[in-house]
Amino acid sequence: MQHSCFEVVSRRYEAQKPIILTSNKSYGSWTDIFPDEVLATALLDRLLHHSTTINIRGESYRLRHRRQAGLTPQTPSGD
Amino acid sequence: MEHLEALSLHEALASLDSVLEEGQKQEKVPVEILDDLLTREHDARFERRVATNLRLSGIAHPKRLEDFDYDAEVDVTQQLIQELATLRFLHNGENVLFLGPPGVGKSHLATGLALKAIERGHRVYSITLHDLVDRSRTARERNRLHVVGNTLTRPDLYCWTRSAICPWIG
Numbered sequence: 132m133q134h135s136c137f138e139v140v141s142r143r144y145e146a147q148k149p150i151i152l153t154s155n156k157s158y159g160s161w162t163d164i165f166p167d168e169v170l171a172t173a174l175l176d177r178l179l180h181h182s183t184t185i186n187i188r189g190e191s192y193r194l195r196h197r198r199q200a201g202l203t204p205q206t207p208s209g210d
Numbered sequence: 211m212e213h214l215e216a217l218s219l220h221e222a223l224a225s226l227d228s229v230l231e232e233g234q235k236q237e238k239v240p241v242e243i244l245d246d247l248l249t250r251e252h253d254a255r256f257e258r259r260v261a262t263n264l265r266l267s268g269i270a271h272p273k274r275l276e277d278f279d280y281d282a283e284v285d286v287t288q289q290l291i292q293e294l295a296t297l298r299f300l301h302n303g304e305n306v307l308f309l310g311p312p313g314v315g316k317s318h319l320a321t322g323l324a325l326k327a328i329e330r331g332h333r334v335y336s337i338t339l340h341d342l343v344d345r346s347r348t349a350r351e352r353n354r355l356h357v358v359g360n361t362l363t364r365p366d367l368y369c370w371t372r373s374a375i376c377p378w379i380g
Contacts, residue, residue: 135346136339139370142362147303151323153316154309154373182305183294189284191313 133165137174144177152178221254222247259331267324267334269369275322284314291319295326300367317371324369335361336369 143150165171214223229250233243264272275295280288299306306323308316324334337345349358362368 135343136373138346139342139362139368142359143368146363148363148365149300149303149305149367151306151320151367151369152308152373153320153371154307155312155316156373157309178305178307181303182307183290183299184307184309185286185290185319187284187286187308187310187314187316187319189282189286189310189314191311192279192282192284192315194313 133167133170137170140174140177144180150178219251222251225250256331260328263328263331263333264325267328267369268336269321269324269328269334271321272325273318273321274325275319278315278318278322282315286315286319294323297327297330297332300327300332320369320371324367327367332366333364334367334369335365336371337361338372339370340372342370 140150165174211223211226214220214226226247229243229246232238233246238246275291278286278291280286294306306320308320310316321336324336328334346355346358349355
């Protein structure tokens with residue numbers, strides 16, 4: 132599985148063609164879930180060499196819609 | 211007329227009568243009429259290309275950038291997205307990574323950018339990590355890895371969603 136991922140990134144990198152990628156994991160945890168650390172580092176290196184990262188923060192729209200619809204109770208405000 | 215057909219200028223052939231008629235009415239010079247005719251052919255071809263590229267892109271739910279709700283309690287810089295929508299990143303070969311918790315609109319923004327690229331005539335290939343791994347496995351079993359290889363390098367833009375949703379097990 133990790134080889135498939137590495138192949139995508141390295142083939143695109145060599146062809147100088149871009150990738151748009153979405154992930155709910157931060158770079159730091161990528162090495163945790165990627166068993167081969169050398170491969171993980173090589174992948175990140177190629178992926179981030181020419182890149183823009185957009186970190187999105189906020190509440191899930193799915194949860195938000197549920198709450199607006201009254202399906203999920205408001206989280207008790209402890210602060 | 212046969213020549214238009216032989217050269218596969220189908221749209222030019224179909225609109226020949228109306229273009230000639232309009233040219234006559236407005237007393238256009240021949241070069242203007244020729245320009246009108248070729249513009250019709252060119253536009254029709256471009257539209258067809260966009261439709262084909264959209265079909266081949268694998269985008270199941272086309273979500274447009276214009277429909278993204280910036281007012282939702284989500285922190286995304288609209289200016290940055292508008293800058294990306296110019297597609298300079300594509301011409302410069304720069305990757306774009308959307309990171310964040312589930313449900314904040316990462317896929318919406320990624321798909322929106324991919325659609326922009328398609329609308330400007332680019333070839334886009336969109337796939338989830340899960341499907342990519344699935345497809346690679348099938349291809350390996352059938353000894354057809356080169357087919358997967360083509361989808362990696364041919365598209366102008368590779369849109370890769372849900373890239374790390376589950377642990378990657380070697």
